[in-house]
Amino acid sequence: MANSPLLAPLRRLRRNAVVLAGCATLGYLLLPNLVVLLFSFNDPAGRFNYQWRAFSTDAWTDPCGVADMCGSLGLSLRIAVLATLIATAFGTLAAFALARYRFRGGGLANALIFLPMAMPEVVMAASLGTLFLNMRVGFGFTTILIAHVMFCLSFVIVAVKARVMSMDPRLEEAARDLYAGPVQTFWRVTLPLAAPGIAAGAMLSFALSFDDFIITQFNAGSSTVTFPMFVWGAAQRGVPVQVNVIGSAMFVIAVAIVLGGRLTANRRRKS
Amino acid sequence: MTLTLSGLSKVFGDATAVHPLDLTIPEGSFFALLGASGCGKTTTLRMVAGLEEPTGGRILLDGEDITRLPPHRRPVNTVFQNYALFPHLDVRDNVAFGLRRRGVKSVGKQVAEMLELVQLGELARRRPGQLSGGQQQRVALARALINRPQVLLLDEPLGALDLKLRRQMQLELSRIQAEVGITFVHVTHDQEEAMTMADRVAVMNGGRVVQLGEPAELYENPRSTFVANFLGTSNLVEAQVTAAGPDEIQVKAPGADGTLRLPAARCPAEGTGAGDTLLVGVRPEKIALTRAQDADQVPGGRNRLTGRIRDANYLGVSLHYLVDTPACAEISVYEQNVERDTRLTPGAEVVVHWRPAHTFALDAAQDMTAGEGEI
Numbered sequence: 001m002a003n004s005p006l007l008a009p010l011r012r013l014r015r016n017a018v019v020l021a022g023c024a025t026l027g028y029l030l031l032p033n034l035v036v037l038l039f040s041f042n043d044p045a046g047r048f049n050y051q052w053r054a055f056s057t058d059a060w061t062d063p064c065g066v067a068d069m070c071g072s073l074g075l076s077l078r079i080a081v082l083a084t085l086i087a088t089a090f091g092t093l094a095a096f097a098l099a100r101y102r103f104r105g106g107g108l109a110n111a112l113i114f115l116p117m118a119m120p121e122v123v124m125a126a127s128l129g130t131l132f133l134n135m136r137v138g139f140g141f142t143t144i145l146i147a148h149v150m151f152c153l154s155f156v157i158v159a160v161k162a163r164v165m166s167m168d169p170r171l172e173e174a175a176r177d178l179y180a181g182p183v184q185t186f187w188r189v190t191l192p193l194a195a196p197g198i199a200a201g202a203m204l205s206f207a208l209s210f211d212d213f214i215i216t217q218f219n220a221g222s223s224t225v226t227f228p229m230f231v232w233g234a235a236q237r238g239v240p241v242q243v244n245v246i247g248s249a250m251f252v253i254a255v256a257i258v259l260g261g262r263l264t265a266n267r268r269r270k271s
Numbered sequence: 272m273t274l275t276l277s278g279l280s281k282v283f284g285d286a287t288a289v290h291p292l293d294l295t296i297p298e299g300s301f302f303a304l305l306g307a308s309g310c311g312k313t314t315t316l317r318m319v320a321g322l323e324e325p326t327g328g329r330i331l332l333d334g335e336d337i338t339r340l341p342p343h344r345r346p347v348n349t350v351f352q353n354y355a356l357f358p359h360l361d362v363r364d365n366v367a368f369g370l371r372r373r374g375v376k377s378v379g380k381q382v383a384e385m386l387e388l389v390q391l392g393e394l395a396r397r398r399p400g401q402l403s404g405g406q407q408q409r410v411a412l413a414r415a416l417i418n419r420p421q422v423l424l425l426d427e428p429l430g431a432l433d434l435k436l437r438r439q440m441q442l443e444l445s446r447i448q449a450e451v452g453i454t455f456v457h458v459t460h461d462q463e464e465a466m467t468m469a470d471r472v473a474v475m476n477g478g479r480v481v482q483l484g485e486p487a488e489l490y491e492n493p494r495s496t497f498v499a500n501f502l503g504t505s506n507l508v509e510a511q512v513t514a515a516g517p518d519e520i521q522v523k524a525p526g527a528d529g530t531l532r533l534p535a536a537r538c539p540a541e542g543t544g545a546g547d548t549l550l551v552g553v554r555p556e557k558i559a560l561t562r563a564q565d566a567d568q569v570p571g572g573r574n575r576l577t578g579r580i581r582d583a584n585y586l587g588v589s590l591h592y593l594v595d596t597p598a599c600a601e602i603s604v605y606e607q608n609v610e611r612d613t614r615l616t617p618g619a620e621v622v623v624h625w626r627p628a629h630t631f632a633l634d635a636a637q638d639m640t641a642g643e644g645e646i
Contacts, residue, residue: 176341177343177348177415178415180372184372188372
């Protein structure tokens with residue numbers, strides 16, 4: 001019975017169940033991206049890009065063909081890069097302070113850091129908007145940047161803190177024992193060891209800032225339009241194919257970065 | 272370089288880790304600080320390395336005061352417990368770390384030589400995560416030794432290795448120490464390790480050095496029950512002094528048939544007289560067993576106690592017996608496995624006997640079980 005040929009496919013299924021479940025999950029996650037990629041090659045009839053009509057590379061050869069779109073993309077990238085740099089720098093410093101030293105208010109600070117992550121975005125967006133309004137700060141690039149730095153900071157602190165806490169303090173003692181002064185110890189040992197946490201925090205910051213809509217919408221004013229805001233506006237009147245092009249390009253770049261990181265890590269491990 | 276600790280002490284909050292400590296470690300020696308965990312040995316080592324600030328006292332290296340120097344300015348290097356290798360650097364860069372920090376430009380030749388010394392030449396491009404425990408241990412040693420420190424500190428360097436590898440590394444460490452001639456200060460809780468490698472051992476307990484000397488001296492002449500029990504095992508019997516001469520002391524243990532004799536030189540208390548109480552000790556491997564029926568074959572002049580075997584264990588290289596006597600329960604005896612008497616089984620009546628010269632005495636006013644079973 002156990003060796004019956006009828007049961008063979010069933011056995012093979014059972015042996016590969018984990019792989020199959022994994023593939024199904026990946027498919028579920030990636031299918032929307034593939035649809036976006038596919039429709040970036042569409043040549044839609046009307047203003048709505050929801051039905052497949054004909055293959056075309058028009059949108060890819062002229063990605064900035066839609067009025068104002070590339071301007072908003074540039075703005076989003078500028079804000080994301082700046083917010084990432086500022087949040088990563090300050091967040092790393094804060095994470096070291098919280099992980100390494102005990103000080104008055106340290107526990108409270110640890111709790112407050114989780115607040116921006118736990119709070120509904122709309123609430124935070126509206127409160128920030130009220131604050132800026134009352135302080136009579138003009139809405140625009142600066143207010144968006146300040147808002148983005150604020151919520152990115154929490155993610156950087158959490159990522160870097162976890163890394164710093166898991167670092168063996170004896171490694172720094174070993175460096176000091178081996179003639180490295182405080183500054184050299186930081187650059188040669190502490191920072192390289194914390195780097196994966198810092199990189200994770202920075203990547204999270206960039207992604208969060210680039211695609212944030214709610215908080216940006218409340219703090220942008222009328223004349224500053226980021227890429228997510230542009231897409232939202234366009235969706236009311238019909239989404240141009242170029243939006244799919246930008247989305248697909250972002251997806252491909254992100255995958256390339258992750259794969260590149262993996263490959264260099266593998267090569268380093270092998271050599 | 273002679274390392275001198277003078278009145279060195281460390282207090283953490285309300286706990287004293289190291290009581291004022293005076294110690295001179297001569298140049299080129301292999302010195303062991305031996306003690307159970309929490310006895311202050313690692314704290315002492317960290318103070319010498321500069322990683323812990325002393326509460327009081329001074330550290331002198333060839334007469335020069337280094338007490339207040341930061342760790343990176345001290346001509347002292349450490350092999351850390353669990354090695355603390357830099358995981359983001361390969362073996363070569365780990366070993367070259369100290370030289371580079373001191374501004375040495377071309378390190379390739381020295382690194383290659385050092386890796387040769389610890390037999391790791393072919394693993395130079397590996398990362399610590401890809402090495403076995405024994406290999407990591409060698410990298411840690413090479414990383415410290417390449418700097419030619421005046422003193423090398425080793426903090427339980429073999430603690431994470433399995434028994435066989437530990438034995439091998441013990442011999443290797445001794446070889447390397449003899450080859451480079453640097454003063455080694457070795458912290459360990461393993462009495463066998465300390466005795467194998469070190470030429471001088473300081474036994475620490477409760478933040479104090481309780482006895483200092485060569486391994487054989489410590490083992491043969493323990494001056495406290497702690498040392499007697501922590502270094503190997505000792506059979507201790509409480510006994511009354513019946514006669515005290517200039518060369519020999521005679522004692523009688525309660526329940527024993529005859530008197531026991533020991534050299535006066537092996538008695539710690541000066542002026543011991545009749546009626547005083549002593550703890551009389553003998554090491555288990557110094558004792559012989561004879562069946563009670565053959566008691567007349569025991570040579571005269573030996574200390575003897577009669578009793579009954581409670582337990583007998585075959586250990587291969589030797590046999591271990593536990594003998595109950597009226598004077599002392601559970602006298603431990605190791606017999607070489609040469610002429611094994613198969614009639615020595617649990618329940619057999621026996622005479623345990625040993626040479627008076629192998630007997631030592633300790634002050635009776637201390638805990639008989641101090642240092643037993645501590646790690």
